Amino acid sequence: MKLLYLLVATGLTPAAHADILWTGAVSGDMFDEANWDLSQSQVTVIDPNVTIDDNVIIRDAPADVILTETGGGQLRFQVEEGRSVIIDNSRVVAAGNDGIGCFQGTQVGITIEVNNGGSLEPYFVVNRVRVKLDSTSTAIFGGPGDPLNIATLDMNYGSVLAFLEEDPAEFLTEHLSSVTVAGLPATPGGNLNIASDGMSGSVVTVIPQTVGTSYCAANANSTGTPSTLAGIGSGQLADNNLTLECRSMPVNSFAFFLTSQVQGFTANPGGSEGNLCLSGAIGRYVGPGQILQAGAAGSVSLLIDLTQIPSPTGFVAAGVGETWNFQTWFRDSSAQGQAVSNFSSGLEVTLQ
Numbered sequence: 001m002k003l004l005y006l007l008v009a010t011g012l013t014p015a016a017h018a019d020i021l022w023t024g025a026v027s028g029d030m031f032d033e034a035n036w037d038l039s040q041s042q043v044t045v046i047d048p049n050v051t052i053d054d055n056v057i058i059r060d061a062p063a064d065v066i067l068t069e070t071g072g073g074q075l076r077f078q079v080e081e082g083r084s085v086i087i088d089n090s091r092v093v094a095a096g097n098d099g100i101g102c103f104q105g106t107q108v109g110i111t112i113e114v115n116n117g118g119s120l121e122p123y124f125v126v127n128r129v130r131v132k133l134d135s136t137s138t139a140i141f142g143g144p145g146d147p148l149n150i151a152t153l154d155m156n157y158g159s160v161l162a163f164l165e166e167d168p169a170e171f172l173t174e175h176l177s178s179v180t181v182a183g184l185p186a187t188p189g190g191n192l193n194i195a196s197d198g199m200s201g202s203v204v205t206v207i208p209q210t211v212g213t214s215y216c217a218a219n220a221n222s223t224g225t226p227s228t229l230a231g232i233g234s235g236q237l238a239d240n241n242l243t244l245e246c247r248s249m250p251v252n253s254f255a256f257f258l259t260s261q262v263q264g265f266t267a268n269p270g271g272s273e274g275n276l277c278l279s280g281a282i283g284r285y286v287g288p289g290q291i292l293q294a295g296a297a298g299s300v301s302l303l304i305d306l307t308q309i310p311s312p313t314g315f316v317a318a319g320v321g322e323t324w325n326f327q328t329w330f331r332d333s334s335a336q337g338q339a340v341s342n343f344s345s346g347l348e349v350t351l352q
Contacts, residue, residue, distance in 0.1 A: 019057050020038055020043055055086070056084070060088065060090065067094040067099070074099065074124065078100075079101075081103070086115070100122050107128070114132065120133075121139070123142045125149065127149075131151065132154045139161050140161075147166065155186075167202055168202045190207070211242060212235070215263065216345055221249065223298065229326060246344050254291060258285070259309060271340065281312050
């Protein structure tokens with residue numbers, strides 16, 4: 001208590017910190033303080049190579065957020081070590097050869113999280129930057145040489161990584177060891193695909209990984225074959241990156257997914273041509289955008305939110321070690337041309 005009184009009395013209380021928020025009030029220039037809400041922060045200056053000692057949030061920017069060309073060589077939007085930059089549903093792009101990073105010599109660095117369709121497009125990142133792409137996001141590096149400089153990048157199924165001036169051979173030599181997939185080492189041909197962009201660069205994508213175990217074989221539908229349900233992405237709960245994909249359905253049929261923690265078997269429920277492979281509390285994915293149409297390919301897919309699993313009494317969050325079962329229920333037609341329903345095989349997923 002005496003120490004706290006002394007700090008207050010002498011004006012030596014620790015500086016308060018808060019996030020700085022992008023507003024884009026006057027332009028797209030990242031280095032213009034007028035484009036930021038600094039009202040809750042101690043930060044007053046946002047200039048190239050000047051450390052920003054707060055977390056940075058760029059969310060739902062309606063226009064590009066631009067690393068404006070400074071004309072002073074390769075400079076950076078510089079953030080204090082231990083801080084984070086969040087790019088959410090926004091595009092951050094370099095107009096010239098500038099990048100994002102921490103100060104030289106840091107042993108801690110910063111984290112850049114790119115989420116919800118966001119795109120990070122600097123010339124480079126540098127000084128122990130950890131870039132994390134969710135399953136909907138993109139990172140594009142414009143520089144040659146070493147644009148992922150003393151930095152790492154973690155991808156997920158659905159995310160895209162590109163280099164405008166680094167071809168596949170250069171990526172393999174210079175950057176492969178710095179890239180992970182859902183926290184695991186990147187393996188060309190295993191969990192990672194590397195291709196030329198047709199010019200001087202490369203495009204890196206994650207090879208879909210199958211998640212879960214199929215159970216309860218489906219009856220044939222009107223196509224003459226049974227429909228199958230697969231899990232794509234990650235079985236790690238923390239990744240929250242599981243896509244359900246149902247194939248071999250009738251063309252243009254409507255469908256939605258079902259889920260339960262309990263497996264079961266009910267033959268031809270309600271006159272269906274198929275078998276229900278779930279029991280207990282069965283939830284239905286019938287929210288906005290979740291009732292799907294198969295189209296000409298006869299397939300549907302849905303990226304599900306493991307923190308919002310439907311149940312008869314509302315949404316529930318999955319837990320580590322829990323097993324969840326899924327199935328697809330879809331429109332079909334009988335041999336006599338009558339409108340009926342059918343089911344896919346079941347899918348069992350144990351979350352890690």
